[in-house]
Amino acid sequence: xxxxxxxxxxxxxxxxxxxxxxGKFLVTRSGRTMTAGIIxxxxxxxxxxxxxxxxxxxxxxxxxxxxxGQGGFAYVYLCxxxxxxxxxxxxxEDIPHAVLIRAIHPIAGIxxxxxxxxxxxxxxxxxGTLSQxxxxxxxxxxxxxxxxxxxxxxxxxxVPRRSILTGPRIGVGYAGSDALLPxxxxxxxxxxxxxxxxxxxxxxxxxx
DNA sequence: CAGCAGATTGACT
DNA sequence: GTCAATCTGCTGC
Numbered sequence: 001x002x003x004x005x006x007x008x009x010x011x012x013x014x015x016x017x018x019x020x021x022x023g024k025f026l027v028t029r030s031g032r033t034m035t036a037g038i039i040x041x042x043x044x045x046x047x048x049x050x051x052x053x054x055x056x057x058x059x060x061x062x063x064x065x066x067x068x069g070q071g072g073f074a075y076v077y078l079c080x081x082x083x084x085x086x087x088x089x090x091x092x093e094d095i096p097h098a099v100l101i102r103a104i105h106p107i108a109g110i111x112x113x114x115x116x117x118x119x120x121x122x123x124x125x126x127x128g129t130l131s132q133x134x135x136x137x138x139x140x141x142x143x144x145x146x147x148x149x150x151x152x153x154x155x156x157x158x159v160p161r162r163s164i165l166t167g168p169r170i171g172v173g174y175a176g177s178d179a180l181l182p183x184x185x186x187x188x189x190x191x192x193x194x195x196x197x198x199x200x201x202x203x204x205x206x207x208x
Numbered sequence: 209c210a211g212c213a214g215a216t217t218g219a220c221t
Numbered sequence: 222g223t224c225a226a227t228c229t230g231c232t233g234c
Contacts (some may be wrong), residue, residue, distance in 0.1 A: 043215070052215070054230095057234030063229060083216050096214060119218090128216050138228095171215055 001025075001153045005122045006146060007091050008072030014097040019046040019088050019185050023159035024152050026104055028134045035112050035134050037104030037124055038157065041186035043169045045087070047097045052175035052183075055096035067096035074150055076141040082138045086153070088145065102184075104130045105192065120205030162190045166177070193201070 009017065019042075027036040036194040045053040047067075054077070057065065066075045067089055075087040075098050087098040104111055105126045113133035114122045124130040131137070136150065143150050168185045 045215075059230090061230065077215090078228050080214065080216050081229080087215085102215085102221060124215085126216065169215070174214075 002077075004072075004144065004152045004154060006018060006070075006072050008201070009088065009145070010092055013089075013188060014090050014099060015044040015183060015185075016048050017088075017166060018042040018099045018183070020097060020186060021152070023157040024186050025107065025109075025155050026101065026134065026150075026152050028136060029148055030135050030148050033109065033112050035106075035109030037108075037130065037134070038204065039101055039103075039105045039152075039156075040105050040192060041101075041103035041125075041184070042184070043100040044183040045098045045100065045104055046183070048180075049177075050181075051178040052172040052181075053096070053167060064096070068094055069142075071097075072145045074136075074140055074143040076136060076138050076143075076150070078138055079128065081122060084131040085127045086131045086134075086136045091142055100127060101130065102127045103186065104134075105127075106133065156172060159187060163188050 017175050021039050021042050024039050025036050026039050028032060047053055047055050050057050052054055057069050060068060066073055070093050071090040073089045075089050076084055079085045085100060087100050089098050091097040106122060106124050110122065116135055117133050122133065123131045124135060140150060145151050165186050165188050166182045168180050168182060169186050172179045
């Protein structure tokens with residue numbers, strides 16, 4: 001396994017990082033319990049110029065403070081008073097870019113995730129549900145993604161560009177013309193459904 | 209301080 | 222399709 005280095009988060013455009021996160025393994029640890037899934041959907045939030053971003057116009061509050069820190073930290077906030085949404089902070093200090101993780105494909109610790117979700121079948125196809133399955137809450141806001149609580153690994157899974165669907169972000173109609181920006185990225189579900197073998201995914205499978 | 213909207217989800221008509 | 226759950230931050234009185 002190779003944990004993504006700080007430079008992955010601090011270098012490059014937030015939309016490129018959002019694309020590059022597809023196919024990476026998001027892992028959480030709580031005591032001896034590990035859970036993990038493949039990132040299948042992301043959205044980029046481009047800081048002070050992006051009307052959909054919590055940091056639009058330089059807005060800085062207790063909630064979004066971590067966005068203004070260095071890249072490679074977790075920004076977790078409460079949405080609709082109920083759902084804990086997990087974001088990866090990118091870029092340098094004082095440049096509040098972030099990537100919302102919108103969906104994962106469960107890989108490890110399925111039983112634990114089912115228990116946390118307290119629901120059958122296990123679903124991790126939305127930003128709120130994946131956070132719950134992985135045990136991510138606002139208590140983990142500000143967590144260093146180079147630590148051993150939440151991290152992201154490159155396990156060699158290759159996602160060809162033609163397997164990536166691009167489109168406008170979900171639920172940001174309030175953002176005016178910025179709502180139309182093509183900042184949502186996901187692995188083509190038809191393509192993903194063709195993977196029938198979880199072992200292949202674990203062992204450096206290739207999406208075609 | 210009241211009211212409201214929000215990077216959502218699941219239950220229900 | 223409708224709607225409630227319920228915390229944060231913004232707007233207006």
